[in-house]
């Protein structure tokens with residue numbers, strides 16, 4: 090008996106020691122993080138960094154949250170989370186400063202190679218060959234973005250992937266990607282950002298879908314200068330959300346409200362809520378109230394300007410770290426002097442790491458400076474006439490204590506301008522060009538995949554047709570394709586409005602939900618923004634989602650996450666994260682202001698980093714799908730709305746043939762004029778070409794097939810060399826994608842050299858297309874108009 094008691098006592102002592110140690114470690118991380126915020130702000134104010142936004146005032150919640158973030162979990166958060174990153178060991182203080190200094194060396198800023206503002210974190214999801222890493226065995230941070238609540242739509246997909254891995258039988262084999270769907274997506278968001286539609290749409294979708302998501306609202310009462318009363322109904326996001334509270338027999342979410350200074354309660358509630366969402370996949374939201382901003386919003390201003398003095402006093406009194414200190418002392422977990430030691434150590438630790446980061450950042454630039462100075466001084470020796478000016482250039486560069494890469498190039502360029510073509514400048518010019526190439530690698534790479542997973546490296550395989558090849562409606566061909574593709578590739582998932590039960594509004598997925606199950610082919614609510622987000626998140630977790638936007642006109646609702654998140658992901662992570670989402674939509678000709686749009690200029694200009702495919706028929710579309718499924722980049726596939734009922738031949742090698750991206754196809758050969766177009770407009774163009782034939786005018790029609798990339802081998806200019814006349818036609822507004830094509834051929838391909846007459850564009854009118862067949866005829870380019878323009882060009 091006595092023995093047992095002493096064992097229990099020893100155990101209790103051990104667990105108390107462990108508890109104490111954990112608390113003090115959390116306190117230490119909080120102090121280090123606070124110190125990092127204080128020091129980093131000074132770095133910006135003294136000009137060593139451009140801008141800073143920090144996690145001071147949010148420390149306690151984040152050390153608490155970090156305790157329950159397990160291997161395999163994901164975070165989709167925002168710029169306040171440095172403490173969390175330090176606590177889970179995915180960021181060091183040194184790395185934090187490297188990013189603040191915009192260090193472009195990926196070894197120093199492993200999150201973005203200096204491409205992102207500070208506190209925008211990420212971990213690698215793919216290796217250098219674009220293969221998915223074993224995310225189930227890692228702690229995963231999806232790359233942060235600055236647009237408020239922009240992390241929400243993606244989070245839906247990251248969380249939904251867990252549900253897919255848990256419920257879809259075919260996905261159970263991918264043990265490296267998921268441990269039976271036990272992964273929780275941790276989401277952080279500011280109180281003011283909850284005013285965004287992104288927040289509401291995501292919460293509603295998560296509540297409907299029931300996915301493992303733990304949302305933490307960091308509530309400091311302000312969105313920059315605007316207080317909660319202008320942001321949130323009842324000034325409380327947890328109260329405003331009460332109708333979503335899960336009850337017995339309903340879906341919904343669990344809601345907790347906790348205080349950001351109350352370390353003990355947060356630890357308890359986070360443990361409970363996260364355990365529940367991990368087990369049951371019911372989402373959970375923690376409203377963390379009464380947080381502070383000791384230094385205000387960012388380095389761009391001071392909060393004394395807009396916070397009442399009572400608020401500033403309150404923030405000082407209720408500072409989380411101060412409160413945690415009091416709590417530790419009250420509970421006799423450490424003495425005042427022990428805590429003092431931790432605080433002192435934190436200061437030194439941050440100072441040392443800041444210095445290391447600065448040295449690493451500046452070292453390579455100093456080397457460039459030294460080499461440039463030597464070259465310029467050598468030039469001065471061999472060119473006495475320019476010597477004094479050259480020496481002035483080199484001494485200016487030397488005396489710059491915080492030189493940038495651009496300063497080195499500016500000095501070298503100025504020196505080269507001075508000496509002209511002189512042979513003595515050979516090495517200087519050589520060095521200048523080397524630096525240009527080096528900086529190009531640092532700043533201008535990875536917009537798309539460049540390695541084996543680049544869509545541009547997929548070999549062309551032609552479709553094969555045999556004698557008994559059937560001719561079917563376009564939608565039937567697609568339907569056969571999706572059937573075979575889903576049978577072959579277990580990672581394929583498709584979803585969107587009306588995609589599940591009826592198999593999409595044009596029946597591409599008809600019957601396939603029955604065959605492959607709701608886990609793989611599903612209906613969604615009307616929520617284009619989070620349909621896109623769902624696709625982004627699923628793709629980031631190694632799945633192959635086809636996210637459907639019912640009509641191209643409604644892409645606008647989902648454009649933000651495509652532009653800000655998917656299109657920038659590979660670039661902003663220096664190639665460490667990829668998002669091979671296929672956004673499938675249909676557009677161009679139909680009827681009416683919101684069903685016949687062709688806003689291609691909007692698409693190509695907002696979606697650099699995404700491929701834009703505009704197949705003229707469904708067989709071409711399938712070839713592009715095949716190409717894209719072999720690669721890692723996101724794409725938007727715009728099928729022709731009026732093409733689903735046109736007859737096409739069904740290729741025998743449906744899953745094998747590929748259409749390479751950026752390769753136009755001549756679909757009608759001719760000698761007098763080159764017509765460049767794509768998609769639905771091609772049929773009208775073909776009609777016009779037939780009409781023109783009666784007048785002995787021979788048209789060559791080129792289908793560009795993809796707008797991004799555009800004619801990579803400059804095939805169009807080859808045609809122009811033959812015809813010496815060119816017209817670009819599409820259904821976008823004037824100055825839209827037709828102007829883009831015009832620019833590509835004239836400027837990039839040097840097409841202006843081969844023109845006999847002025848080149849033209851023919852587009853839709855600037856207004857939206859009016860309803861009905863006449864509305865279409867008088868709003869969009871029509872065959873008669875094309876005929877007239879071309880006849881005129883032939884007369885010139």
Ligand SMILES: Cc1ncc(C[n+]2csc(CCOP(=O)(O)OP(=O)(O)O)c2C)c(N)n1
Pocket residue numbers: 169235236237278279280281282283307309311312313386
């Ligand atoms: C879409 C968008 N609008 C505006 C901004 C500029 N902005 C950056 S942070 C911010 C306030 C965010 O407040 P909150 O969500 O409460 O987060 P906090 O900074 O207070 O932690 C604003 C308006 C932005 N980044 N994105």
Ligand SMILES: [Mg+2]
Pocket residue numbers: 279280281307308309310311312313
């Ligand atoms: Mg706020």
